[in-house]
Amino acid sequence: EAGVVQSPRYKIIEKKQPVAFWCNPISGHNTLYWYRQNLGQGPELLIRYENEEAVDDSQLPKDRFSAERLKGVDSTLKIQPAELGDSAVYLCASSLQQIGNEQFFGPGTRLTVL
Amino acid sequence: TQLLEQSPQFLSIQEGENLTVYCNSSSVFSSLQWYRQEPGEGPVLLVTVVTGGEVKKLKRLTFQFGDARKDSSLHITAAQPGDTGLYLCAGATATDSWGKLQFGAGTQVVVTP
Numbered sequence: 097e098a099g100v101v102q103s104p105r106y107k108i109i110e111k112k113q114p115v116a117f118w119c120n121p122i123s124g125h126n127t128l129y130w131y132r133q134n135l136g137q138g139p140e141l142l143i144r145y146e147n148e149e150a151v152d153d154s155q156l157p158k159d160r161f162s163a164e165r166l167k168g169v170d171s172t173l174k175i176q177p178a179e180l181g182d183s184a185v186y187l188c189a190s191s192l193q194q195i196g197n198e199q200f201f202g203p204g205t206r207l208t209v210l
Numbered sequence: 211t212q213l214l215e216q217s218p219q220f221l222s223i224q225e226g227e228n229l230t231v232y233c234n235s236s237s238v239f240s241s242l243q244w245y246r247q248e249p250g251e252g253p254v255l256l257v258t259v260v261t262g263g264e265v266k267k268l269k270r271l272t273f274q275f276g277d278a279r280k281d282s283s284l285h286i287t288a289a290q291p292g293d294t295g296l297y298l299c300a301g302a303t304a305t306d307s308w309g310k311l312q313f314g315a316g317t318q319v320v321v322t323p
Binding site for chain 2: 100136137138139140141144152187189198199200201202203204
């Protein structure tokens with residue numbers, strides 16, 4: 097079974113440019129997460145979807161970040177405009193609602209803003 | 211500020227030695243998980259503990275959840291180079307909505323042959 101797929105794996109942009117990340121979760125997983133992981137830190141949740149609904153976006157900087165999950169499957173995270181401080185690894189994860197809440201992570205997109 | 215404090219931040223040992231990493235908090239968790247993350251990859255779940263005092267063993271790895279459900283430890287016996295990675299603990303508190311995990315900053319473990 098395929099794992100969580102993310103693209104691109106790497107992205108280098110100049111500040112003030114837009115950027116988008118794409119995630120395809122494990123088939124059948126209704127819950128999808130976007131995390132940001134800064135160097136030397138653990139992942140921090142940006143947004144969580146249950147099917148198509150964003151149920152927790154309290155940590156998403158809404159002035160420049162947006163996300164969507166059309167049809168409750170694939171998801172896109174966008175930053176516009178990007179700032180130097182946005183350089184990080186953006187991780188997507190998916191899960192089924194079950195005891196233990198095991199989340200399966202994709203390999204991430206490493207973003208560098210120059 | 212990290213809700214979960216992990217220590218040490220970095221650990222370098224020789225193959226065959228034992229090691230323990232810690233995860234501490236002032237908050238009570240309904241469940242706590244340990245992940246391992248390798249360079250260029252996402253974290254991979256190792257174990258979930260849900261009961262205070264629970265001990266789980268996974269081959270050479272032993273996980274313990276504190277009685278008060280505020281802390282946890284991971285012990286590796288006879289470490290191997292393949293154990294190298296970033297070990298992350300993550301907890302869900304009773305007040306969080308289902309599915310919300312708080313991650314610690316991680317312990318970077320390096321096992322040299």
